[in-house]
Amino acid sequence: MPTRRAAPTPPSSRFVAQVRIDTPLGPLTAAATARGLAGLWFDGQRHHPGPIGAPVDPAQPHLAQLARELAAYWRDARMRFMVPLDPQGTPFQRAVWQALLDIGPGAVDHYGALAARLGRPGAARAVGAAVGRNPISIVVPCHRVVGHGGALTGYAGGLERKRALLLRETAPVR
Numbered sequence: 001m002p003t004r005r006a007a008p009t010p011p012s013s014r015f016v017a018q019v020r021i022d023t024p025l026g027p028l029t030a031a032a033t034a035r036g037l038a039g040l041w042f043d044g045q046r047h048h049p050g051p052i053g054a055p056v057d058p059a060q061p062h063l064a065q066l067a068r069e070l071a072a073y074w075r076d077a078r079m080r081f082m083v084p085l086d087p088q089g090t091p092f093q094r095a096v097w098q099a100l101l102d103i104g105p106g107a108v109d110h111y112g113a114l115a116a117r118l119g120r121p122g123a124a125r126a127v128g129a130a131v132g133r134n135p136i137s138i139v140v141p142c143h144r145v146v147g148h149g150g151a152l153t154g155y156a157g158g159l160e161r162k163r164a165l166l167l168r169e170t171a172p173v174r
Contacts, residue, residue, distance in 0.1 A: 014033050014038065014088065015031040015032065015033060015038060015039070015052055015053070015054035016032060016033055016034050016054055016057075016060065017031070017032050017054050017055055017056070017057035017060035017062075017063055018030060018031045018032070018052045018054045018055070018056055018057070018063075019056060019057065019058045019060070019063045019066075019067070020056075021066075021067055021070060023070065023074065024074060024164075025042070025157075025161050025164055025165070026042050026043055026161070027042070027043050028040055028041060028042055028043075028070075028137070028138075029041050029043070029048075029052065030063055030066055030067075031049075031052050031054060032060055032062040032063050032066075032086075033086045035084065035086040036062050036083065036084030036085045036086035037062050037063070037066055037083050037084065037085050037086065037136060037139065038085075038086045038087060038088055038135065038136070039052075039087075039135045039136060040066070040135070040136045040137045040138060040139055041135070041137060041157075042137060042157040042158070042161065044158075045137065045156045045157045045158075046132070046156040046157075047132070047133055047135070047156055049135075062083055062084060065082070065083045066081075066083045066139070069081050069082065069083055069139075070138070073138070077105060077165075077168040077169045077170075078105040078106060078169060078170075079105070080104075080105070081139045083139065085136060085139070085140065087134075087135050087136055087140065088135065089130075089133065089135070092126070092130060093130040093133060095118060096114070096118065096127055096130035096131060096134075097130070097134055097136070097140050097142075099114055099117060099118055100114075100131065100134065100140050100141055100142055100144070100145070101140060101141070103141055103144040103145070105141075105169045106169045106170050107144060108144050108145070108146045108150065108166065109144060109145055109146075110145065110146055110147060110148045110149075110150075111124040111125075111127050111128045111131070111145060111147070111148075112124040112148060114127050114131075114145060115127040128145075128154070131145050132154055132156055133156075134156070137156070137157055138165065142155070142156075143155055143157075143161070143162045143165040143166060144166070144169075152166075
């Protein structure tokens with residue numbers, strides 16, 4: 001008799017709490033696991049998980065810390081986020097998202113350079129796909145990755161938001 005594997009737990013069922021946060025670029029939905037911030041999406045963002053089956057709890061420690069840090073970010077976009085993170089993805093995606101954290105405020109990088117730093121110089125497209133699937137907008141700064149030569153390319157939250165975030169952080173944009 002064939003063995004059956006348990007279906008993987010959908011990422012949204014791992015969430016213990018969620019909250020909505022208003023920002024100058026539109027509302028965000030944040031979701032946390034017991035380990036940290038697991039999602040931060042603009043309304044209408046590509047790859048948004050849809051309805052989240054977790055209670056709304058702005059007092060949940062990771063979400064409360066995120067709200068304080070986002071407020072500080074809107075005052076000074078060069079600050080660094082310290083909220084614990086728990087992004088859900090493949091090992092490759094998590095490695096890419098971790099590498100994004102090394103791109104500081106006011107700086108940009110491109111997909112090919114990011115792939116090379118990860119030891120995968122021929123994987124710029126795979127890196128681009130992982131960057132596009134980043135579940136934690138702004139905090140994991142996928143908006144700081146641009147096309148070769150500095151051209152603005154894809155952003156799941158929309159190119160106008162990407163441009164606004166980069167300008168807020170004083171990064172050069174085209």
